[in-house]
Amino acid sequence: MEYFLQQLINGITLGSIYGLIAIGYTMVYGIIGMINFAHGEIFMIGAFIALTTFLALAALGITFLPLVLLIILAVAMFFTAVWGWTIERVAYRPLRGSFRLAPLITAIGMSIFLQNFVQVTQGARVKPLPPQIQGGITLMDGPGGIVVQLSFMQIIIIVTTIVLMTAFSLLIGKTSLGRQQRACEQDRKMAALLGVNVDRTISLTFVMGASLAAVAGLMYLLYYGVIDFYIGFIAGVKAFTAAVLGGIGSLPGAMLGGLAIGLIETFWSGYFSVEYKDVAAFSILAIVLIFLPSGLLGRPEVEKV
């Protein structure tokens, strides 16, 4: 029971990170119907920017942790957003209106490029960062020394995710930007005729997705304490799985899917085998796509004849 509870907490934490990345996939898919394959790399870039900023701040002697975290958050979100914007501008926008697989292929190219760019400029070795936020709340002190702990780090991750999710739901649901976004999702041509700046809206979608991925990158860095240039690929595929599981195009779906994938992966590792945890996640992707292609919260698609 204690073990189960601990796994549940870990799963929710991991799921929050996946959920934050998944939002980027789901928003982009919703608006231009493409899988932004490079989004996992955006997340990785966000983690690297966070790491470098952290070290730079430390070198400057700024060590007050809440301030440091806020600065990192702002810097990582901003600069990762610039990456997101540029990638869209350079690799996807010229191909808008081309055949459907073209942007997917540039996305794969972009993903390869980004991975290797980081590898070349920062080296292939892993970057460890000692844990910055320690301690936590002991929820249960079970027999046999099994302790259920909710660490402060986990609280920060979960709270940040909830706050960002709420903010984004409001942004999409209530603001004119969100309205424009939803209009582009429905019918891009019509939206353009009604005066929506489609290119700008799509760019903003990428910017939003990238900044959320940066947050996820920071969380990942702080939570696991080690990153390398390759973390984006697996995390990206899993987050995409989360987006599909939740129903692609649906914001709450992405979050729900992220939680589900996080929980499944944690429980699989905890009860079956760690080696095959990726197999579990990938199998779920295949099973969901085959049997439930519209996901948990997505709208079913009717084939038009």
Next chain:
Amino acid sequence: MSSTMHDTNDTPAAHARWTEDPVLTVEHLTMRFGGLVAIDDLSFSVGRGDITALIGPNGAGKTTVFNCVTGFYKPTEGRIVLRRGKKPTDASIADLTKTGQQYSREGENGIYLLERMNDFRITATAGVARTFQNIRLFGGMTVLENLLVAQHNHLMRASGFSIAGLLGLPNWRREAKRAKDKAVAWLDRISLLDRADDPAADLSYGDQRRLEIARAMCTDPRLLCLDEPAAGLNPRESAELNDLLRSIRDRDGVSVLLIEHDMGVVMEISDHIVVLDYGKKIADGDSRAVRDDPKVIAAYLGVDDEEVYEVEEDLHRDDPQAASMKTMSEGDQA
């Protein structure tokens, strides 16, 4: 089949022709999308060797009927029976329905329960071919290739599922030649032979329509379903289309079921017209009977409810359609 037989006549015998020897019967067909009832308890028959038109205002459910008949949609309820060869008895159809099988076939005769079959199997085994409202040609393939793709199943067997084809055995070569000849013959018939090596997407709209019909005919169907074949055609092309459809009926002996908005085409070539409105049948008969039917006029002109009732009052026929009309106008205005 003599052409005189298809002259529009309204002798009592003609009314019953399609019920006597139907190639297709749609029975109590209902199709729901979520809460929306697209087709509601629709029954009609398509006579063997007839050109049957399915008409009705936009959104009446015509294309949905097509998609159910050709297997692209699975109907919510109802039975769709395709009959081949000597008139199968109602008893044998009922037996087949009970067995749960998709079809039964003895030589040239067969009964096919289309609502149980997949889209491609309906074309491949039951012999129902279709065209699409928005033309679906293989645009990047040549006109000739389009017609060869349509002979896929036959050629697949002839090529020994590619083994004989890979080895280039003489039997395969002969069949390939024959298939090409057939395609060329069809191209000649729709006067597109000089465009045989051009990509299908390069053809004009009217040519594309004709090519799509020829392509459907290359699958050797018993029933040809055409979704708005005359849409977007100019008067000359429309006339050519009429000739083509008549020749398909008379020369190839293929029954035709078509959806059409162009009343000129419909009235000129149809042996039998079924009128739909809001997913229900409001009229069924030959062109003259349908043309004079006040309910049809009302449906097309979109008159108000009360007026429909008034038109209904005027009807002095006591056929079941009048009753269904009443329920329709009540039900659908809710």
Next chain:
Amino acid sequence: METTNQPTASNRPEGAELESEARRDAMQGEPPFTEAPPEDSRFVRSLKEAGITAALVGALTVFFFIFRTDIGSGGLDLTLRPELWLVWMGIAFGARFLLSYFIFRAEEPITRYFKRPSASRRKPLPIGKIFGVAMLIVAIFLPVLLDTFLPRQNRYLLDLSILILTYVMLGWGLNIVVGLAGLLDLGYVAFYAVGAYSFALLSTNFDLGFWVCLPMAGLFAALWGIMLGFPVLRLRGDYLAIVTLAFGEIIRVVLLNWYEFTGGPNGLLGIPKPTLFGLEFSRGDDGFAAYFGIDYDPIQRFVFLYYIILALALLTNFVTMRMRKLPVGRAWEALREDEIACRALGINTVNVKLSAFATGAMFGGFAGSFFATRQGFISPESFTFIESAIILAIVVLGGLGSQLGVVIASVVMIGGIELLRNLTVLEAVFGAGFDPTQYRMLIFGLAMVAIMVWKPRGLISTRIPSVFYKEKKKIGADLVSQGEGH
């Protein structure tokens, strides 16, 4: 007409139209109520754009060029290298300025000289065919040519040619799935792996020779193609892509963790070399050289391997070309064009997709067997997603569905980048110790994006009909669908 100057009823609207068109041109499609920004000269505008680009590059790379983190004593060390950052900003500025000044903003971009005149109706020279035949002849005599002209680098170049041909073969195999049938497969490497592992396991465990194991490995791969394909082939294009990627990863993870069977990360060793009718390419008395009474030279084995992969690749090409003319191949292309129309014509699309998947997988399996026998050692390392991406890049950049395009793309992407290693010029420019192979994948990714943006349809994008009535006309890329994901 004598009164050309007088406005007549017939030419007035034309004039008005012209006028409005001119107005529209002048506004460049801007609505009339937005004020046009003041026009800068071409030079100033180019400078501005270059500045923006440089700033953007600066912002993008600030954390990657200026700072570098390395593991030092007691945690991570931060090294500063602002000069690198500045250099790259300068490069970005210069490059963008030149691009803007001479191409984007120029009245007559210099690229116009490269633009071919629009396709004329007259029959062009069959360049593709001539080029293809020339390449084939070169390929057949390559070992001789190398031996005559470049004897010192003979072995290295032959090895490189073998590598290129392996990718050509993989590209041709994947071309069936992606190019012809329009099914985006991101997990093609799985079949390569299945082929390699089944070959290795069969040959080491049952002591079977190369020529027995090769077809069996191909069949195994085809079987796997069907098994994996069956559940997923109903999926839409990009979903299919992701699921195939997932399958590829699953197979890799299983290979990595199933120690008893696959040796886990250590892989499988001691895979036998191919033999020529039982003759081994070894120094021994019963070897190839001894049998024919010639001197033993290790190069003989390379030449033999070269001809095996050439034969396998040509077999792939032959079968593919032949299949295109068969109903199944035509159905593949029809499927790529319009799946719904295929179904309406009575074509069992699941079978057609499966046949494409299985055929492609089989050739992947052959290539995998060859890889295993050439290396003598395989491990899951060789079958990562990046391998799938490289093969896909070759197919896409060559031009989906084009056999010749695959060859060109393989030579350029694999050979070209491999040759970077030999360019000592680069070392002179970038300083000693510069290793270009480090940048191989970086350039690869960048090239994928650049070529795709420049030519979304690949290098060779025209389609040649599989059958003709009078005359074989090439079909322009704009008409050919590339599998829109249905």
